[in-house]
Amino acid sequence: MxxxxxxxxxxxxxxxxxxxxxxxxxxxxxxxxxxxxxxxxxxxxxxxxxxxxxxxxxxxxxxxxxxxxxxxxxxxxxxxxxxxxxxxxxxxxxxxxxxxAERVVKARVTSASVLGNGELEGIRAALVKRFGRDVEIESAVDASLIGGAVIDAGDVVIDGSLKGKLGRLQAALAN
Known part of the structure; x- marks a missing residue:
């Protein structure tokens, strides 16, 4: 590849x-x-x-x-x-x-359930503030996340899913 x-x-x-x-x-x-x-x-x-x-x-x-x-x-x-x-x-x-060139960040928001337009717009506004660029959002659903969402925007991944939080808690307890 x-x-x-x-x-x-x-x-x-x-x-x-x-x-x-x-x-x-x-x-x-x-x-x-x-x-x-x-x-x-x-x-x-x-x-x-x-x-x-x-x-x-x-x-x-x-x-x-x-x-x-x-x-x-x-x-x-x-x-x-x-x-x-x-x-x-x-x-x-x-x-x-x-x-x-167009100063656009493409973000993929994967959530445990379908997000409404208001929620997606809130995420987009937060990402615009963080990156200082226009943001195009693509959404997907993955029920295995249990709750929350994972945002993948180029080099930045924000894991706010319940599955991710449980995994971090398990790793912290194992150490």
């Missing part, structure tokens, strides 16, 4: 530079996400490695409708360099670069 990320990083940076210069972060995000989803399909993945697939066919298969010529050229470059299998990693790295 780390080798794939290492190989994908320069392509993600190049795509990001092209998107920045064109002022088209959202369009590039959509195009890369589409290409990554298509390339990740098991049937397509086998096809992408075939020497019978021309670069033009690969571009037609992976380019989103309405893709600019620059985007099509980018996919063609990936095909030329036999890097189409890295599209998932490239798309992920691109999103990280975009979030950093």
């Amino acid at each position: 780390s080798q794939a990320l290492t190989l994908a990083r320069p392509y993600a940076r190049a795509a990001f530079a092209l998107a920045r210069d064109a002022g088209a972060y959202a369009h590039w995000s959509n195009a890369l996400a589409f290409a990554a989803r298509v390339a990740a399909d098991p049937q397509v993945a086998g096809l992408l490695g075939s020497p019978r697939l021309t670069h033009a066919d690969a571009v037609d298969l992976l380019a989103i409708d309405g893709a600019t010529q620059t985007m099509r050229d980018f996919v063609a470059l990936l095909a030329d360099n036999r890097r189409l299998s890295l599209l998932t990693e490239i798309a992920g790295l691109f999103e990280e670069l975009r979030a950093e």
